[in-house]
Amino acid sequence: MPLPTFKIKLLYLVILTLLLVGLVPLLLTGWLLSGRSARELRSVENRYQIQLVQEKARQIEMFAQRYGDLVLSVANSIQLANDPQIINSPATEKRLGQILQSDPNVLALYIKPVNGESLSIFRREAFGTGELETIISDTGAKLTTQELLIGQPVKLSVNGDYAMTMASQVTIADRTVATVISVVSLKDISRNIVGVNPTAEDQLWQAGLPIIFVVDQNGTAIFHPDPSLVDAKRPLTSLKIVNEWLESNSQIQSGLVPFTANYKGTEHQMIGAYSTAMLGKNMNLGVIAMQDEAKALASVSEMRWQTWMISLAFAMLALIVGVISARLLTNPIYSLSEAAKKIAGGDLTTRVATSSIAEIGTLGSSFNSMTDELQGYIAKLANAARENRELFVGTVKALAAAIDGKDKYTRGHSERVARISVAIGRQLGLSEDEIEKLRISALLHDIGKIAIDDSILKKPAALTDEEYEIMKTHPQKGYKIMSQIPAMKDFLPGMYMHHEMVNGQGYPQGLKGDEIPLQAKIVSVADTFDAMTIDRPYSKGMLLDEALERIRSFVGTRYDAEVVEALVRGCMAGEIGQGVVRYIANTHEAATKDSAANAQKVA
Incomplete structure (x- = not known):
């Protein structure tokens, strides 16, 4: 028994099509854009907040430094005079008064000699009875060294404002002769x-x-x-x-x-x-x-609400337009359908309006023409796809040959070097085409190790000089393998020259400076950085700051300065590694010199 045929009216199909083609993309686009806006707004807000707190922190530090320097300058002037008697001189009192008068944040300046009377200049309206003496006494008791002391904020009883004390000892001939204390208002800061x-x-x-x-x-x-x-x-x-x-x-x-x-x-x-x-x-x-x-x-929630409202309005419009459009489309088709039924019934004299027949004929001719054009385009696309597939298959075979039989480190190392190289390339402003070439070159940079004996590659200790000389041949071997594929021409510099040094002491050609292609310089730095920061059987990987400092030490001898700085910027921007880099004081015993040397040998 044949299954019943499901039929749908063209009217409904047109309306449904308009809704799907117009409304769904609008909803998806609005939702995706609002999501992207949320991410970007969150990112902007994060950057704003971090910049804000950093700026506020610098304001506090500058405030403390300003008034700390004020105290130190008074102490230093007494030390330079080399005479404790100057403390109670009219000149000193005048200077303190000028300071107090010129800076409203300074509430009091106090100099207490070890022997003799104290000198104090202060704003009477700022302190309650005995309050200044208490603040000065507490601060002096805490000052036990010659370094500047910054006290905890204290609340003043008169106006409820907070103030901070700063104090420093005055020494003459290695002997403490006085203490300088200032009381600074925290109202403005x-x-x-x-x-x-x-x-x-x-x-x-x-x-x-x-x-x-x-x-x-x-x-x-x-x-x-x-x-x-x-x-x-x-x-x-x-x-x-x-x-x-x-x-x-x-x-x-x-x-x-x-x-x-x-x-x-x-x-x-x-x-x-x-x-x-x-x-x-x-x-x-x-x-x-x-x-x-x-x-x-x-604002993102508001954007999403607006998207729903616009989508609802568009749905109503699509419904109205769909009904009108469907009627305009279905009437000629109904006429053609009736004529076709009559012809199928044997009435060969049946004709449709000339305009209708002409439109259907044009539609058929246009369709046939379109089919011919499409057939030509498909043939061209098939030819291009075949060529691309040949390149792809050749590359995959080369990669498979390089990776087969090797340990996980080799595969993982190449992938990491590729990611690091791409991050460096972006920091240097390379085009997307150059970055793609750089990525493939970095993936294949150690392909020559396929021809190196496993006993050397997997040796769980440092290589001997003889083994190291064998290891040094892997760039030539990789070049020999990949140069057989014409499409690999643009990727050869990074594979062949990533062990060259800018001072000409590298291998295999001993190139130096600008003789080394940028692609090779980038892969060289990325290769060494990865080798330094991962654990080896015979050494533990460096921490990030240690590795960067070590690589920087080789600028001008092994590595190009611009490439190294691009690596540093990539690390700081979080493009190399995951999350925000945090410098935490962990004990890390690593022989950095041996690690770097071994990294150059093994990488």
Whole structure:
């Protein structure tokens, strides 16, 4: 029993086609674009936040340096005078008064000699009764070395502002003769960091506004848009980003931290960044910026909503246009169908309107013409595909021959060298065509090792001089193999010359400087970098910074300076390796000189 034939009216088909062809791509495009916009906006926001916290951290450091230098300059002037009696001289008092008058941030300057009366110049309206003496006494008790001491911020009782003390000893003839202490207002620097207008913490979280604040080494807020948090001296360690900074501030200058924060029972997906402000040897402060991710990326949600609305409007338009278009298309076809039925029934006298027959004839002629053209194009494409396949098959055979029977290191090494080479090429601004040639050349750079005995390749120790001379023949052997394939001509320099050195001491030709093609220079650096940073049977791989420093030491002798710097930029940009490079102080015992030498022998 034959299966029933499913039929659909052309009217519905046209409408469905219009919806599929117009609406679906619009939805997909809008959704993909909004997703891409979200990624790009997140990336922009991350870059903005990291730049923001770095700038704020530098402002704090410059503030501390400025007033630290002020204290040191007063101490140095007494030391240069080589006379402790100058402390209580009118000239010293006048100078301190001028400093106080010219800089509103300086609240007090105090010089206390070991023997004799102290000299103090201060703003009376800034301190309560006995408050300055207490601050000076506490700071002096903590000053035990000749290095500049920066004290913790203290709240002044008169106006509620915060101030910071800085102190330094005065030594004459290796003997401490006095102490110089300044009290500096933090009002202006606080406003520069967190903003002029105080904002309650609840309002900041509810509005999803960016929150910028500064914490000390205990995680306690020093500057915050909500002054009550600073006054309460409540640690902000409940925030993951604060803990992240506390754990890494001595090792990582700046960092990005996406995290989840819970505020009053509500979870917020946050994007944040931190940077370390180093105030001398005795104090580090963490500058932190964070914002609710949904608020930061609100424009993406709005874009998606607009996409749905536009798509709905287009669907209605497509429905109307589809009905009209379908009627215009189906009427001539219905007429042709009726005429065809009559002819099939034997009525050979049946004719259709001339215009209709002419249109159908034109359609048939156009279709036949199109078929002829397509047949020609297909023949050309088939010929091109055949040629490309021959190149592909030849390349695959060469690769298979090079890889068969070799260990995993050989395969993995070539792939890594190719990726590193491509990253260097992009940093150098090479065209996509040159980068593709570079990638293939790097993949095949060690193809000559197919002709090297396995006992040498897989030797779990350093090579002997005789074995090393045999190993040095692999560029010629690789060149001999691949030069037999004409399409491989553009890839030969990297295979043949990647062991040449810019000082002419390389092999196999002893080329130097500009005689070495750029392709070979890039593969050479990538080859050595990979060999340095992976574990070998006889040596442990270097850390990133060690490998880069080692490679830089060979600039001008083995490697081209521009290529090496391109490698460094690629590493710093995260194009070589995964994630953000973090410099963490780990003990790493590696004989870098032997590692580099062995890397050159084995690579």
